[in-house]
Amino acid sequence: MSQIAVEEDIIDVEDCVRRGEEPRTGAQYRIKVGNDRLEYETYVVADPVPTGAQVLTAAGHTHVVGHILIAVLRDGGLEEIRPDETVEIFRRGVERFIAFRSDRSFRFILNDRRLEWGADSILGRVLKLLAGLDPAKSGVWLERRDEPDMLVEDDQLISLAGKEVERFRAAPVFILCIEGDSHRWLKSTITMEEIAALGGWDPSQGVIEVDKDQNERQLKPGEVITLKPGFSYGKKLCWKRG
Incomplete structure (x- = not known):
């Protein structure tokens, strides 16, 4: 068995799973329990195979009835854990849970994966996080x-x-800087005419590309520019009319 760093006889499950180490018996185990906004706090359980009720109680939800507990799986899946159901947090690599004050669960599909949720609504930002994407550099659509x-x-x-x-799809988006303003763009390419349209001027006025070193280049009518995901274009390459 590998040596695990122990602080006051508490094993951090997230760190232990990441290292691929076996749990040491007789200790306590640090887990994370979040809310419907995926805001997590750290709690401690005394059992490496806790029940749903033990996880909820550790997180301060003393009235277990009327709560839904969702386990966040290592592959990004979400699985409801009943109060009397156990979850092997080390074998399954589960260190995060989401607790809801609810008496029923709901299902939705995100990027062709069916997921369970403990509330009757969900935020766009949460959908991006569940898809493993940076909210600032991605978009989500209701199909x-x-x-x-x-x-x-x-x-x-x-x-x-x-x-x-409900079915959702989430994917990276492109943030374009056009005359100092940021614009979201959903495709991996953009034409000179489309840049002008986003900027709010007629393509006949032309478009000038400005790189990170302030070098300028006149774009040709119909020219296609290949973009990179995220904010890199917004910070390194801008366009202006001209």
Whole structure:
């Protein structure tokens, strides 16, 4: 058995799982329990195979009935844990849980994966985090039939209580700097005309590309620029009319 660093006889499950080390018996175990905004706090349980009720109690939810506990799996999946159900936090690599004050769970689909949730609505920012993406560099869309998919803002709540299971997709987006203003762009390429349209001027006025060293280059009509995900373009490369 590998040696595990112990602080006051408490083993940090997240650190232990990351190192691939076996738990030492007779200790206490540090886990994280969050809320529906994925804001986590650290708690301690005395059992490496706790029940759902033990996790909820450790997190200060003394009235276990009326709460839903979701385990955050290592592969990004979400799994409801009943109060009398045990979870082997080391074998399954589970160090994070989400607790909800609720009497029922809801399901939704995110990037073709079916997930369980303990509230009847979910924030756009939380959907991005569940997809493993940086909220500042990604977008999430509610898929809709017979109409365009809806872009979900970070602070926007989407109901999960409808008759049908809601489907979402999340992906990186591109942040473009055009005359000092940031614009989100959903494709990996953009044309000169599209840059002008985002900037709010007629393409006949032209578009000038400005690199990080302030070198300028006139774009040609119909020219296609390949973008990189995230804010890198917003900080290193800008466009202006000209």
